[in-house]
Amino acid sequence: MRKLALSDEILLTIEKPVRYIGNEVNSVTKDLSKIDIRFAMCFPDVYEIGMSHLGIQILYDMFNKREDVYCERVYSPWVDLDKIMRKQNIPLFAVESQDPVKCFDFLGITLQYEMCYTNILQILELSQIPIWSKDRTNEDPIVIGGGPCVYNPEPIADFFDMFYMGEGETRYYELLDLYKECKKNGFDRHEFLELAAEIPGIYVPAFYDVEYNEDGTIKAMTPNNPHAPKTVRKEILLDMDTELYPDKPVVPFIKVTQDRVVLEIQRGCIRGCRFCQAGQVYRPVRERSLEYLKETAKKMLESTGHEEISLSSLSSSDYSNLKGIVEYLIDEFNGKGINISLPSLRIDAFSLDVMSKVQDIKKSSLTFAPEAGSQRMRDVINKGLTEEIILKGAAEAFHGGWNKVKLYFMLGLPGEKEEDIKGIAELSNAVAKTYYAEIPKEKRNGRVMVTASTSFFVPKPFTPLQWASMFTKEDYLGKARIVNQTMKEQLNHKSLKYNWHEADVTVLEGVFARGDRKIAQVIYTAYQEFGCVYDAWSDFFDNDKWLAAFDKCGIDIEFYTLRERSLDEVFPWDFIDVGVTKDFLKREWNKAMNGIVSPNCREKCQGCGAMTFGGGVCYENKN
Amino acid sequence: MKIRIKFSKTGCVKFMGHLDVMHYFQKAMRRAKVDIKYSEGYSPHQIMSFASPLSLGHTTSGDYFDIEVHSTGTSDEMIKRLNDVMVEGFEVLSYRKLPDDSKAAMSLVAACDYEVSFREGYEPADFEAFKKDFTLFLSQSEINVVKQTKKSERLVDIKPLIYKFNIKDKTIFMQLASGSIENLKPELVVKAFFDYKQSELSQFALLIHRTQMYADAGDEEHRVLIALEDLGEDIL
Numbered sequence: 001m002r003k004l005a006l007s008d009e010i011l012l013t014i015e016k017p018v019r020y021i022g023n024e025v026n027s028v029t030k031d032l033s034k035i036d037i038r039f040a041m042c043f044p045d046v047y048e049i050g051m052s053h054l055g056i057q058i059l060y061d062m063f064n065k066r067e068d069v070y071c072e073r074v075y076s077p078w079v080d081l082d083k084i085m086r087k088q089n090i091p092l093f094a095v096e097s098q099d100p101v102k103c104f105d106f107l108g109i110t111l112q113y114e115m116c117y118t119n120i121l122q123i124l125e126l127s128q129i130p131i132w133s134k135d136r137t138n139e140d141p142i143v144i145g146g147g148p149c150v151y152n153p154e155p156i157a158d159f160f161d162m163f164y165m166g167e168g169e170t171r172y173y174e175l176l177d178l179y180k181e182c183k184k185n186g187f188d189r190h191e192f193l194e195l196a197a198e199i200p201g202i203y204v205p206a207f208y209d210v211e212y213n214e215d216g217t218i219k220a221m222t223p224n225n226p227h228a229p230k231t232v233r234k235e236i237l238l239d240m241d242t243e244l245y246p247d248k249p250v251v252p253f254i255k256v257t258q259d260r261v262v263l264e265i266q267r268g269c270i271r272g273c274r275f276c277q278a279g280q281v282y283r284p285v286r287e288r289s290l291e292y293l294k295e296t297a298k299k300m301l302e303s304t305g306h307e308e309i310s311l312s313s314l315s316s317s318d319y320s321n322l323k324g325i326v327e328y329l330i331d332e333f334n335g336k337g338i339n340i341s342l343p344s345l346r347i348d349a350f351s352l353d354v355m356s357k358v359q360d361i362k363k364s365s366l367t368f369a370p371e372a373g374s375q376r377m378r379d380v381i382n383k384g385l386t387e388e389i390i391l392k393g394a395a396e397a398f399h400g401g402w403n404k405v406k407l408y409f410m411l412g413l414p415g416e417k418e419e420d421i422k423g424i425a426e427l428s429n430a431v432a433k434t435y436y437a438e439i440p441k442e443k444r445n446g447r448v449m450v451t452a453s454t455s456f457f458v459p460k461p462f463t464p465l466q467w468a469s470m471f472t473k474e475d476y477l478g479k480a481r482i483v484n485q486t487m488k489e490q491l492n493h494k495s496l497k498y499n500w501h502e503a504d505v506t507v508l509e510g511v512f513a514r515g516d517r518k519i520a521q522v523i524y525t526a527y528q529e530f531g532c533v534y535d536a537w538s539d540f541f542d543n544d545k546w547l548a549a550f551d552k553c554g555i556d557i558e559f560y561t562l563r564e565r566s567l568d569e570v571f572p573w574d575f576i577d578v579g580v581t582k583d584f585l586k587r588e589w590n591k592a593m594n595g596i597v598s599p600n601c602r603e604k605c606q607g608c609g610a611m612t613f614g615g616g617v618c619y620e621n622k623n
Numbered sequence: 624m625k626i627r628i629k630f631s632k633t634g635c636v637k638f639m640g641h642l643d644v645m646h647y648f649q650k651a652m653r654r655a656k657v658d659i660k661y662s663e664g665y666s667p668h669q670i671m672s673f674a675s676p677l678s679l680g681h682t683t684s685g686d687y688f689d690i691e692v693h694s695t696g697t698s699d700e701m702i703k704r705l706n707d708v709m710v711e712g713f714e715v716l717s718y719r720k721l722p723d724d725s726k727a728a729m730s731l732v733a734a735c736d737y738e739v740s741f742r743e744g745y746e747p748a749d750f751e752a753f754k755k756d757f758t759l760f761l762s763q764s765e766i767n768v769v770k771q772t773k774k775s776e777r778l779v780d781i782k783p784l785i786y787k788f789n790i791k792d793k794t795i796f797m798q799l800a801s802g803s804i805e806n807l808k809p810e811l812v813v814k815a816f817f818d819y820k821q822s823e824l825s826q827f828a829l830l831i832h833r834t835q836m837y838a839d840a841g842d843e844e845h846r847v848l849i850a851l852e853d854l855g856e857d858i859l
Contacts, residue, residue, distance in 0.1 A: 002634065002635055002711070004635055008680070008742065008827065009827045011638050011680075012638075012679070012680050012826075012827060017638040017679075018638050018639050018640075018643060021635045021636075021638055022635075023636065023710055025650070025654075025708075025710055251650060253636075253639050253643050253646075253647060254639075254643050255643075255646065301653075302653075302654065302656075303654070304650065304654070305649070305650030305651060305652070305653035305654035305708070306650065306653075307649070307650070307653070336661075337661045337667050337668075337669065339666060360664075360666075
């Protein structure tokens with residue numbers, strides 16, 4: 001029987017002990033005596049969130065394909081266990097072997113959202129690894145970060161020994177080989193970091209100095225070590241039909257957020273919405289082949305026993321063989337106890353037809369993401385969805401039997417005026433009105449329900465809107481109040497429902513998204529002195545503590561959020577080359593300010609720079 | 624076709640709750656390609672029902688669930704197929720075909736066998752003395768304990784619900800009434816003794832292992848206990 005890191009007494013006291021015992025279906029067990037490198041792969045949030053993440057499943061599978069590497073998983077202990085571990089001085093452990101993380105060669109941490117930053121410090125502290133990279137010795141694991149937040153790693157750069165920029169499939173084996181070589185010759189941390197800095201995609205923060213101007217903006221960021229390149233280029237996978245996809249993903253024992261087979265059909269997005277970071281940094285679009293997807297779907301369902309399969313991509317409707325894969329899934333699995341879930345589909349005749357086959361129309365709702373209330377604003381953000389398209393889609397859906405619609409919007413977009421804000425309520429009303437106009441009384445299945453939700457826009461690095469200013473918390477809430485008031489004034493207000501998010505978190509996300517290295521001290525202070533952790537959870541997020549931490553560190557929030565950025569400002573993330581050039585982003589920013597839309601990648605190439613990777617949509621129909 | 628499956632759950636999977644065990648076996652049915660029947664509708668679920676939930680932290684080598692299948696291989700073949708997709712801690716022990724008119728395991732359970740021992744560090748200082756006192760306590764003609772329900776407290780005589788009892792080495796064996804009418808938990812019996820002795824029983828003191836579940840084939844006068852698996856027969 002496996003020996004667990006936690007005693008029975010602890011496991012019987014805490015919530016959901018299964019989070020910490022490992023042993024799940026398809027989890028990997030290896031003989032430690034035959035292993036050269038132990039890698040602890042961490043998602044810095046609770047198990048149910050972390051287990052739902054495809055990226056970790058891909059890397060876990062890929063690392064464990066190597067005989068000399070043993071990759072195990074680590075998640076944030078929930079607050080109940082956190083308390084016990086601190087009190088009893090129990091080091092954080094990986095779920096497979098139950099061994100302490102501090103004995104591993106690597107601790108990899110995926111960075112999926114900014115509000116997990118204090119959880120990174122929790123992981124390091126509970127692992128008994130020094131929180132600051134500079135304090136680590138040869139005895140400590142190499143702490144490496146990856147995931148979308150690395151497109152501006154600067155606020156957390158001082159906590160990491162290195163970051164991996166881009167998609168993990170391409171360079172990790174090289175990094176592991178290098179580590180093995182270094183270990184053979186008597187490991188020296190500094191030497192390893194120097195050699196690693198030469199691998200494309202690897203960023204070692206300690207090898208760069210940042211100089212600031214008097215106004216607090218960045219003057220220059222320069223390498224201080226000859227091994228470190230001036231710019232670090234993101235890595236991307238070109239062979240999308242790679243064997244590096246998990247045929248046998250780990251199946252959790254408890255219900256997790258994403259409790260299903262996830263089939264990634266493509267990476268990247270052709271659309272170029274100007275607020276969307278994923279749409280820029282994952283360029284160019286690369287599709288997996290239909291045959292590959294069919295085979296993978298089948299293998300994954302068989303190996304996991306999951307009862308549901310979901311397609312994953314930024315915009316599934318743009319996958320060129322969507323019909324092929326959807327029809328395959330329906331023919332092969334529908335009616336055999338397997339549910340098929342099709343998120344991120346554009347509402348049109350085809351999607352309505354397939355959705356009516358795989359879901360219960362009476363219970364399900366349709367989702368549109370107009371993102372902005374007025375056409376002018378949608379042109380600013382380059383969201384190519386018009387009121388006409390939305391109402392036409394809604395009408396078709398109502399005829400198909402649906403009567404619940406969800407609409408997603410953003411507030412706080414650059415150049416937003418009161419009429420744009422009111423437009424959110426007006427568009428919602430127009431959708432409800434369509435129902436009553438299209439569906440005769442005797443055919444109506446009760447009242448239509450239109451639920452509009454708004455989030456506050458956070459400008460992200462490497463997007464055309466990276467120059468945009470944000471607003472104060474009070475301004476954000478004022479905008480939400482206008483929507484709420486206007487909703488009440490609509491003719492069909494009884495069919496409308498409006499939800500909005502809290503504004504505190506938005507302001508902090510804004511600071512972290514475009515912050516520089518000075519922010520690390522604030523995160524450290526918020527965690528260490530004020531006890532901030534699990535900030536992504538509204539139950540635990542405490543804005544006052546954060547404000548106190550900023551105050552204590554003498555950091556002005558508004559410098560990061562409200563300040564106007566000039567087009568020639570040096571950004572903390574300018575040292576990263578994501579393919580998409582700053583010139584292109586400037587052109588798009590200027591077009592945004594003039595309300596000019598840009599066609600998508602398949603309509604007309606905009607010369608964004610991603611062609612440099614030599615693959616994907618940029619080379620479609622070219623020989 | 625109705626099938627009854629007997630399984631064990633030991634080791635670290637004892638920390639899985641009942642609902643998670645159900646989901647685990649649903650997924651295992653698909654992995655083992657059992658030709659199980661599904662309900663109708665948009666979110667079909669497998670026809671599967673468990674005899675009785677096992678408390679979190681307890682282990683078993685004699686728990687049951689029933690399924691319905693369209694077709695099946697032999698018992699040996701199906702046991703192998705299922706065990707090939709189990710994780711450490713779960714093992715399928717028998718797979719038997721039930722008569723078409725048989726009742727669900729859940730409604731049949733009348734008694735269970737348990738092995739109770741003390742977790743390391745919680746053993747009575749003098750086990751021989753404990754054995755003697757406990758045996759004496761259980762040989763009383765009446766054992767009244769306070770049973771707490773959500774609404775009230777009442778005095779219940781648990782003696783008639785204790786069918787068998789003995790202590791061998793350091794393991795307490797008990798056969799107790801179980802099911803929807805009369806139900807006695809093994810920890811309650813030990814707790815009653817500690818209360819009687821006016822001493823504290825730690826919530827972590829006991830290791831509880833279920834070894835068998837029975838149906839009662841007798842009448843009101845005489846109990847005739849039959850192990851749930853013996854109501855079915857092996858598929859050859």
